[in-house]
Amino acid sequence: NAGVMQNPRHLVRRRGQEARLRCSPMKGHSHVYWYRQLPEEGLKFMVYLQKENIIDESGMPKERFSAEFPKEGPSILRIQQVVRGDSAAYFCASSPGQLNEQFFGPGTRLTVL
Amino acid sequence: GQQVMQIPQYQHVQEGEDFTTYCNSSTTLSNIQWYKQRPGGHPVFLIQLVKSGEVKKQKRLTFQFGEAKKNSSLHITATQTTDVGTYFCRRTSYDKVIFGPGTSLSVIP
Numbered sequence: 001n002a003g004v005m006q007n008p009r010h011l012v013r014r015r016g017q018e019a020r021l022r023c024s025p026m027k028g029h030s031h032v033y034w035y036r037q038l039p040e041e042g043l044k045f046m047v048y049l050q051k052e053n054i055i056d057e058s059g060m061p062k063e064r065f066s067a068e069f070p071k072e073g074p075s076i077l078r079i080q081q082v083v084r085g086d087s088a089a090y091f092c093a094s095s096p097g098q099l100n101e102q103f104f105g106p107g108t109r110l111t112v113l
Numbered sequence: 114g115q116q117v118m119q120i121p122q123y124q125h126v127q128e129g130e131d132f133t134t135y136c137n138s139s140t141t142l143s144n145i146q147w148y149k150q151r152p153g154g155h156p157v158f159l160i161q162l163v164k165s166g167e168v169k170k171q172k173r174l175t176f177q178f179g180e181a182k183k184n185s186s187l188h189i190t191a192t193q194t195t196d197v198g199t200y201f202c203r204r205t206s207y208d209k210v211i212f213g214p215g216t217s218l219s220v221i222p
Contacts, residue, residue, distance in 0.1 A: 033210055042214040043156065043201065056209060091155055099205045101146060101158040 002026070004094050004105035005074075012111045019079040019086070021108045025094030032075045033102060034060075034067055035091045043091065049075060082112045117142075117204050119213035127221050132189040134216035136202035145185045146203040147176060150215075156201060159187075192220050 005024040013019050025032050034046040045059040049069040060067065064082075069075040079086055089109050093102035118137045126132050136145065144163040148156040160169055162178035162185060169176045173196075175188045189196055199215040 040217075042199070043212050045210045045212065048210050059210075093156075098207045099144070101161060102148075102156075102203075104155040104157065107155050 004092060004103050006090075006092050006105035006108050008108060009106060010109045010111070012113060013082050014113050015083055016081050019082050019110055019112075021077040021079075021090050021092075021110070022074045023077070023092030023094075023105055024074040025092075026103055029094035029096050029103070031095045031098060032069050033093045033095075034075075034077050035093070037089045037091060037107075046077070079110075082110075084112050086110060087112045117202055117211060117213040119200075119202060119216050121216055122214065123217045123219070125219045125221060126192050128194060129191050132192050132196070132218055134187050134200050134218075136185045136187075136213050138183050138204060141182050142178075142185075142204050143182075144205050145178060146205060147185075147187055148201045148203065148212075149198050150201065151198040154198075161205075189218075192218070194220050194222055196220055 004026055007022050011019055030051045032049045035043045036046055037043050047060045047067045048056040052071055064080045066078045087110055089107045091104050091107045093104045095102045120135050124132055144161055146161045147159040149159055150156040160176050162176055165182050166180045167178040173190045177186045187200055197220050199217045201215045202213040204211045
């Protein structure tokens with residue numbers, strides 16, 4: 001059973017461009033979570049999705065950020081018109097249920113020039 | 114509210130010394146999970162505690178859940194350089210995702 005996959009592992013964007021981060025959960029997992037982490041800081045929860053539904057997006061900025069988890073295919077975190085402050089590591093995690101352990105992907109390191 | 118606090122934020126220890134991090138909540142926890150993140154890596158699940166007063170061990174790591182289920186601790190005996198990283202606790206919930214801010218452990222060889 002392959003682990004949580006994230007791609008790309010590293011992404012460089014110029015200010016104003018769009019960033020698309022992909023996450024394929026573990027097989028059988030219908031719950032996906034996105035986190036942002038700045039260097040030397042903790043995990044900041046962004047959004048929690050369960051197959052086509054957003055359960056909790058309280059940690060996601062209201063503008064420029066969106067997330068989806070379609071019926072088929074990976075979960076996508078989309079950042080429009082990126083700014084330098086968006087530079088961070090973005091982790092995706094999946095679980096089979098809300099109370100189960102979360103399995104984290106390797107992360108996408110986004111750098112905005 | 115439902116937030117969890119972790120203390121200390123940072124801990125530097127000499128190799129061979131013991132280390133403890135605490136996870137505290139103002140409200141009762143249904144259960145608690147612990148994760149470890151190595152520098153440059155991603156968080157990895159360590160253990161889940163469910164019962165009041167529960168104690169679980171993994172080699173040199175001892176996890177404890179308080180009697181009132183409002184706090185938890187992770188104790189490492191005789192730290193090694195491989196223990197370096199940040200330790201996060203997570204309170205489980207049906208609709209909220211709540212991780213503690215983490216305790217960053219440095220081990221001086």
